[in-house]
Structures are given as C-alpha cells and as structure tokens.
Amino acid sequence: MAIRNVPIPSRQLYIDGEWREPVKKKRIPIINPATEEIMGDIPAATGEDVDIAVEAAQRALARGDWGSTTGAQRAKYLRAIAAKVLEKKSELATLESLDSGKTLLESAADMDDVAACFEYNADLAEALDSKRKTPVNLHLDSFKTYVLREPLGVAGLITPWNYPLLMATWKVAPALAAGCAAILKPSELASITCLELGEICREIGLPPGALNILTGLGPEAGAPLASHPHVDTISFTGSVPTGIKIMTAAAQFVKPVTLELGGKSPIIVFDDIDNLDIAVEWTLFGCFANTGQVCSATSRLILQESIASEFLNRLLVWTKNIKISDPLEEDCKLGPVVSSGQYEKVLKFISNAKNEGATILYGGERPQHLKKGYYVQPTIITDVNTSMEIWKEEVFGPVLCVKTFKTEEEAIELANDSKYGLASAVMSKNVERRERFTKAFQTGIIWINCSQPTFHQLPWGGKKRSGFGRDLGEWGLEKYLNIKQVTEYTSDEPWAFYKAPSKNQ
Numbered sequence: 082m083a084i085r086n087v088p089i090p091s092r093q094l095y096i097d098g099e100w101r102e103p104v105k106k107k108r109i110p111i112i113n114p115a116t117e118e119i120m121g122d123i124p125a126a127t128g129e130d131v132d133i134a135v136e137a138a139q140r141a142l143a144r145g146d147w148g149s150t151t152g153a154q155r156a157k158y159l160r161a162i163a164a165k166v167l168e169k170k171s172e173l174a175t176l177e178s179l180d181s182g183k184t185l186l187e188s189a190a191d192m193d194d195v196a197a198c199f200e201y202n203a204d205l206a207e208a209l210d211s212k213r214k215t216p217v218n219l220h221l222d223s224f225k226t227y228v229l230r231e232p233l234g235v236a237g238l239i240t241p242w243n244y245p246l247l248m249a250t251w252k253v254a255p256a257l258a259a260g261c262a263a264i265l266k267p268s269e270l271a272s273i274t275c276l277e278l279g280e281i282c283r284e285i286g287l288p289p290g291a292l293n294i295l296t297g298l299g300p301e302a303g304a305p306l307a308s309h310p311h312v313d314t315i316s317f318t319g320s321v322p323t324g325i326k327i328m329t330a331a332a333q334f335v336k337p338v339t340l341e342l343g344g345k346s347p348i349i350v351f352d353d354i355d356n357l358d359i360a361v362e363w364t365l366f367g368c369f370a371n372t373g374q375v376c377s378a379t380s381r382l383i384l385q386e387s388i389a390s391e392f393l394n395r396l397l398v399w400t401k402n403i404k405i406s407d408p409l410e411e412d413c414k415l416g417p418v419v420s421s422g423q424y425e426k427v428l429k430f431i432s433n434a435k436n437e438g439a440t441i442l443y444g445g446e447r448p449q450h451l452k453k454g455y456y457v458q459p460t461i462i463t464d465v466n467t468s469m470e471i472w473k474e475e476v477f478g479p480v481l482c483v484k485t486f487k488t489e490e491e492a493i494e495l496a497n498d499s500k501y502g503l504a505s506a507v508m509s510k511n512v513e514r515r516e517r518f519t520k521a522f523q524t525g526i527i528w529i530n531c532s533q534p535t536f537h538q539l540p541w542g543g544k545k546r547s548g549f550g551r552d553l554g555e556w557g558l559e560k561y562l563n564i565k566q567v568t569e570y571t572s573d574e575p576w577a578f579y580k581a582p583s584k585n586q
C-alpha cells in the first residue's frame with residue numbers, strides 16, 4: 082500500500098484559495114525521521130502572512146459564498162473533502178509516514194479517521210440548520226425569545242506533529258461545519274499532509290479564505306495568530322509550555338481558547354482479569370502505539386501486586402515481539418520518533434530515570450539493527466517511586482513506567498497522582514469496581530478494559546494541566562459558535578417603568 086518514491090510536493094502557503102509565497106520567502110527543511118534525510122521544504126509564514134490570511138478569512142465571512150451558507154451547503158464541501166482524502170489515501174498515508182515516522186498501518190488508519198471525521202462534521206453541519214434558531218418559551222405573553230447559533234468568526238487552529246492531518250481535522254472540520262473561517266498552523270515538524278489538505282480544498286472548490294493553511298515556526302507563525310486582534314478563538318493541541326503562552330497571548334484580547342495539552346495517563350490492571358494476554362496487549366498499545374507520541378498514552382502502568390511478576394513476564398515477551406523498522410516496511414509496529422530533538426529528549430528521560438534509581442527492565446536504547454533514524458526501543462521501567470521525573474513528566478516516546486499496588490485505595494491514589502488529567506484506563510472484570518474508578522478518576526477520558534480507542538462522536542479533552550475545552554462530538558463544534566439571544570417585546574402596552582409625561586408636558 083506504500084507508494085515508495087512518492088514525490089514530496091513543493092507547496093506555498095494556502096491563503097485565500099491560492100498558493101502564495103510567504104512575504105519573507107523563507108522555507109523550512111522537511112526531515113524524514115527514519116533516514117535523517119532532507120526530503121524537501123515547506124514555506125515559513127511570519128506575522129505578515131498571518132495578517133494577509135486573517136483578512137482573507139474576514140472577507141470569506143463577509144461574502145455570501147461562505148458567510149451566508151447553510152449548514153447543509155457547508156456539509157457538501159466537507160463531504161467532498163472526505164471523498165478526496167479517501168481517493169488520495171495511499172499517497173497521503175505514505176507522505177504522513179515519511180514526514181512523521183509513524184507506521185504506514187497507523188497513517189492509513191489516520192486517513193480513514195480523517196475522512197470519517199469530515200463526514201461526521203458534515204452531519205453536524207446539517208443538523209445545525211434545524212438548531213440555528215431555537216425558540217425559548219418564557220410563559221409570558223409580552224415577550225418572544227429565541228437563541229441563535231452563529232459562527233464565532235475567524236478561528237485559529239494550532240496543531241501538533243503526532244497525528245498531523247488527524248489533529249488538524251479534529252479542528253478544521255468542526256470550524257468549517259460551524260461556518261467559521263479558519264487559519265490552520267500545523268507543526269513545523271510534520272506539515273506535508275496539512276498542505277495537501279490545501280490542495281484538496283482547491284480541487285473541490287472550497288470558497289476562498291474559508292480555510293487558510295500557514296506552515297511555519299511556532300514563535301514566528303503561531304504566536305502572531307494567537308495574539309491577532311481579529312482572530313476570534315484559538316484551538317490548540319500541544320505541549321503545556323506552549324499552551325500557557327497561547328493562553329497568555331489570547332488573554333490580552335479576552336479571546337476564548339481551548340487547550341488540549343499533554344498527559345501522564347495511568348492504566349490500572351487488577352488481578353481479576355480473565356485473560357492476561359488481552360490486558361498485556363492493551364497495555365502495549367496504550368503506551369507504544371504511534372511510538373508513544375500520544376497525549377493520551379497510558380504511560381504509567383499500575384499493577385496489582387499479586388499478578389505483577391507474571392504480568393511483567395508476559396509484557397516482556399510481547400514487547401520483544403514488536404517489529405521496529407522503517408515505518409513503510411510491511412508489518413512495522415514501531416517507527417522512529419519524530420525528530421532528533423524528540424530522540425534526545427526521550428533518551429534523556431531514560432537516563433534520568435536510571436540516575437534516580439529506577440530499573441530499565443527492557444529497552445532504553447537505540448535498536449542495534451538500525452544505524453540511522455531516530456529510533457528508540459520500546460522501554461519498560463520498574464522500581465519507580467512517585468517523586469521521580471519518569472513518574473511525573475510526559476515523555477512522548479515509547480517509555481512505560483510501572484508501579485504496583487495492593488488495595489483499591491492505593492491504586493486510585495497512584496492513578497490521580499499527576500498534575501495532568503487527560504485519560505485513565507482500568508482493566509477489571511468487576512463492574513462495581515469499574516464504576517468506582519470511573520467516578521474517582523480525575524480525567525476527561527476513561528477507558529475500561531482497553532486504552533486509546535477514540536471515536537469522533539465522543540468529547541475529547543482533559544482537566545487539570547491537560548487543559549480545558551473539548552474536541553470532537555457536538556462539543557467540538559460548539560466552541561466555534563456564538564450563542565446569541567434575541568428578546569422581542571411583543572405587547573402593545575407601554576412598559577410603564579417611568580411615569581408617562583402628561584399630554585401638555
């Protein structure tokens with residue numbers, strides 16, 4: 082299914098329905114993390130380009146062909162995008178793998194998810210037409226009231242590299258469904274497929290300015306978007322430090338933001354599970370899928386002591402079986418991490434854990450058979466205590482740390498012992514116990530007897546330092562709407578608050 086020699090398209094910024102060279106004409110190299118080779122380059126936008134894109138977005142909102150569309154009309158564009166993504170699926174999936182290092186299997190699944198997410202938001206756009214104007218009954222004769230749901234305006238969408246086109250879609254699809262005009266700023270580490278989304282929009286005839294795509298560096302292209310006075314909302318997925326910068330910039334304009342930040346999510350395994358191997362596989366998938374570069378990765382395994390040694394033995398057997406290779410190779414299950422910076426960062430986390438006294442039960446190094454590329458072995462760390470960095474900080478790489486527990490109280494305390502609050506998983510046969518954990522977990526996402534399956538009908542986001550606001554589902558669309566109440570006085574009688582002047586006054 083991989084198209085080997087797929088050419089890397091050379092693109093410009095996608096602004097106002099056209100390819101446009103950045104004002105400062107700068108470009109950023111594209112690096113393939115599996116080979117460390119430069120494959121091409123992407124345009125680097127700056128504040129000047131952001132200004133041009135914001136004006137194009139404002140014009141789109143003022144123009145009938147986008148600003149006055151019904152949800153049903155916008156749904157047609159979203160469905161056309163979905164169809165094109167499927168048509169170009171193998172090309173897009175290959176480009177995604179070349180750029181980000183994710184396995185072809187995962188890139189292909191992402192492209193299916195991208196298409197399905199556009200389709201789902203097309204349904205939401207259609208449904209919006211009947212909810213656009215909602216009467217509110219006050220049980221009063223003298224007033225008629227209703228609530229309008231309108232597009233909020235210009236939406237700035239700043240996205241990460243771990244699921245480049247999918248994370249962009251989680252924001253682009255609902256923003257367009259809502260009728261906003263959007264400016265997407267993908268990560269400079271993996272932008273190819275987001276630029277190809279621009280080509281798709283051009284091909285299907287999306288009205289100019291409805292979606293603009295500005296690749297570039299965070300401080301140069303993302304920051305001016307977050308602090309632009311005419312960008313009405315920012316939706317961000319990425320790291321905590323950048324989330325704080327974005328919220329700070331947006332605060333100067335009282336601009337609403339939604340932040341989907343990192344995590345250090347727990348997976349608890351109880352000894353009442355029927356099948357050890359099933360729990361082992363979910364544990365692996367929860368931490369090593371996408372080479373661990375998942376904000377919701379369940380990277381803290383909290384294991385009931387009575388099954389700990391048996392479970393860890395099976396975990397080792399399964400881990401050794403994971404095929405690590407070039408992500409385009411058949412059956413590859415673990416590719417490189419995205420960049421040299423990420424590679425150094427992951428190895429540093431591992432050496433810090435060792436220095437703090439933890440045991441590297443497995444992995445911790447570059448796989449011997451791969452001499453080039455940013456590869457790290459899947460790594461399992463034991464003898465961890467709760468003051469260690471590896472317990473507290475998000476690694477964003479294939480690194481699992483393990484602690485054991487004896488009682489339920491201990492398990493929940495360990496699970497919630499995090500500044501983050503994105504996701505939690507519990508593996509147990511006991512229904513009441515699962516309900517107790519569902520209630521006690523301080524996170525926005527709960528997985529029971531699994532880890533990571535994600536459906537675009539359900540809200541996605543966290544609490545605590547993992548951020549606030551939700552992507553996906555109807556919640557993912559609401560943040561792009563302005564809720565406008567309309568109150569009409571319908572009585573012929575005077576209001577009679579003031580004393581009416583007499584006839585001869």
Ligand SMILES: NC(=O)C1=CN([C@@H]2O[C@H](COP(=O)(O)OP(=O)(O)OC[C@H]3O[C@@H](n4cnc5c(N)ncnc54)[C@H](O)[C@@H]3O)[C@@H](O)[C@H]2O)C=CC1
Pocket residue numbers: 239240241242243266267268269270297298299300302303304305307318319320321323324326327341342343344375376423426475476477
């Ligand atoms: N929660 C998540 O989904 C993600 C978490 N991370 C974590 O963050 C670490 C750093 O990775 P980065 O790629 O540097 O993440 P980042 O959070 O800095 O980047 C995410 C996006 O924000 C943009 N950005 C950066 N600085 C900005 C600024 N000042 N204003 C506006 N936009 C800005 C970036 O260009 C990118 O598009 C990773 O090692 C990982 O631990 C990274 C990506 C996704």
Ligand SMILES: C[N+](C)(C)CCCC(=O)O
Pocket residue numbers: 243244318341374375376377533534535
């Ligand atoms: C759920 N999954 C793995 C498809 C995507 C997680 C997105 C993220 O890392 O923010």
Ligand code: NA
Pocket residue numbers: 111112113114179180181270271419
């Ligand atoms: Na790349």
